[in-house]
Amino acid sequence: MAKRDHFASKIGFILAAAGSAIGLGAIWKFPYMAGTNGGSVFVLLFIISTLLIGLPILLAEFIIGRKGQADPVTALKKLAPGKKWHFIGLSGFFFSFIILSFYSVVGGWILSYLGRAVLFSFNNEGENYYEDLFGSIIANPVEVLIGQAVFMILTVMIVRGGIEAGIERASRIMMPALLLFFIILVIRSLTLDGAMEGVKFMFVPDWSYFNAKTILLALGQAFFSLSVGVAGMMTYASYLPKDQKLGNSAVSVSLLNIGISIMAGLVIFPAVFALGFSPNEGPGLVFIILPAIFEQLPFGEIFMLIFFILMLFATLTSSIAMLETIVSIGIKNAYDKRKRASWIYGLMIFLVGIPSALSFGVFSDVKIFGKTFFDFADFLTSSIGLPLGALLISIFAGYVLKKSATIEELNISPTWFAVWHFLVRYLAPLAIIIVFINAIISAFNG
Numbered sequence: 329m330a331k332r333d334h335f336a337s338k339i340g341f342i343l344a345a346a347g348s349a350i351g352l353g354a355i356w357k358f359p360y361m362a363g364t365n366g367g368s369v370f371v372l373l374f375i376i377s378t379l380l381i382g383l384p385i386l387l388a389e390f391i392i393g394r395k396g397q398a399d400p401v402t403a404l405k406k407l408a409p410g411k412k413w414h415f416i417g418l419s420g421f422f423f424s425f426i427i428l429s430f431y432s433v434v435g436g437w438i439l440s441y442l443g444r445a446v447l448f449s450f451n452n453e454g455e456n457y458y459e460d461l462f463g464s465i466i467a468n469p470v471e472v473l474i475g476q477a478v479f480m481i482l483t484v485m486i487v488r489g490g491i492e493a494g495i496e497r498a499s500r501i502m503m504p505a506l507l508l509f510f511i512i513l514v515i516r517s518l519t520l521d522g523a524m525e526g527v528k529f530m531f532v533p534d535w536s537y538f539n540a541k542t543i544l545l546a547l548g549q550a551f552f553s554l555s556v557g558v559a560g561m562m563t564y565a566s567y568l569p570k571d572q573k574l575g576n577s578a579v580s581v582s583l584l585n586i587g588i589s590i591m592a593g594l595v596i597f598p599a600v601f602a603l604g605f606s607p608n609e610g611p612g613l614v615f616i617i618l619p620a621i622f623e624q625l626p627f628g629e630i631f632m633l634i635f636f637i638l639m640l641f642a643t644l645t646s647s648i649a650m651l652e653t654i655v656s657i658g659i660k661n662a663y664d665k666r667k668r669a670s671w672i673y674g675l676m677i678f679l680v681g682i683p684s685a686l687s688f689g690v691f692s693d694v695k696i697f698g699k700t701f702f703d704f705a706d707f708l709t710s711s712i713g714l715p716l717g718a719l720l721i722s723i724f725a726g727y728v729l730k731k732s733a734t735i736e737e738l739n740i741s742p743t744w745f746a747v748w749h750f751l752v753r754y755l756a757p758l759a760i761i762i763v764f765i766n767a768i769i770s771a772f773n774g
Contacts, residue, residue, distance in 0.1 A: 350584060355592045369533050381759050383582045387575065431646070480675075
């Protein structure tokens with residue numbers, strides 16, 4: 329039997345964990361969620377939700393993962409023998425599978441844009457060129473399925489290489505490159521005429537949007553963008569040596585996630601207002617607005633090519649975390665089966681994702697609770713799956729796991745431990761239960 333792999337360094341782990349969080353959740357979903365929910369108020373609520381609820385649960389996943397030193401199902405069986413808490417790991421397996429099935433569809437869209445950027449084939453032929461282009465891409469069954477398949481192959485190729493040689497090595501290259509280029513884009517976006525209206529949209533509160541709906545959506549976004557609730561962070565932490573401080577790593581990942589999310593907003597919203605677009609474009613915001621931004625730049629085609637390469641990097645760093653969770657649980661301790669299992673699960677995810685890929689074309693009229701396959705998969709995971717997993721994790725860490733075990737793993741001051749323990753025992757479960765209630769109401773109201 330092959331030996332269990334480990335991250336070679338603290339920075340490698342942080343970059344991989346941050347990469348899991350800093351993917352489409354931060355760069356694709358955060359801007360359009362903020363754009364359709366009032367901007368500044370959503371941003372504020374997202375930050376609060378991340379720090380007070382997402383961060384404590386992220387730290388709980390780190391504790392469980394490193395303490396168990398195994399896949400999530402096996403780790404939870406070790407920590408709570410004879411009980412059913414390993415259901416958290418099984419839930420993480422299922423919902424990671426569903427998330428990746430539609431997440432890979434968006435990865436395919438990115439590859440479609442990247443292919444056009446490589447060929448320099450963007451040609452703005454009218455006012456609605458980019459809107460029409462996006463609509464034509466996502467409605468083309470052949471293009472979306474090929475894109476989805478290629479994206480899953482790339483994901484499998486990284487995961488099959490293992491932790492140090494595959495995931496850590498890829499994260500060390502992709503994450504710094506992503507951060508650097510986003511800084512360049514933020515600077516350029518802020519120098520467009522009229523850009524300050526976008527800054528105001530992000531940071532000057534419009535309190536009319538402060539309502540239950542915005543609070544719940546911001547909380548759901550915090551779960552989605554931090555990748556908590558599906559045992560992915562638990563899986564990564566299981567490959568972490570005992571001499572690394574979990575608290576510092578969790579804070580670093582959370583702050584990087586918030587920072588990149590805000591930077592994504594500062595790339596998009598100043599340009600939205602400067603170029604006369606609407607901030608509530610929805611899921612197509614990145615694909616419609618950003619190409620228009622590049623038209624304003626010298627050597628814009630080159631910038632567009634680099635951006636979509638880095639967009640692909642960001643998407644891959646998240647997808648490999650989800651596939652790693654699935655593979656880790658699937659093979660248990662049989663690490664020599666990693667390569668074969670990666671291909672098998674990758675193929676299964678692709679097949680399950682086909683209806684989501686066709687949701688904007690062939691299956692556009694097929695609805696589940698009034699939602700397309702793509703939107704339903706997003707709703708099922710973001711509003712139900714992630715909160716369910718996060719609730720169970722917070723209860724397990726706060727009430728089931730021995731306090732001595734958490735103190736040993738955290739290695740922080742008694743004051744900070746008390747703060748974390750309060751948040752994970754009381755505030756996090758209460759907030760998550762409210763999300764559940766809202767999700768049930770939304771489902772029945774269509």
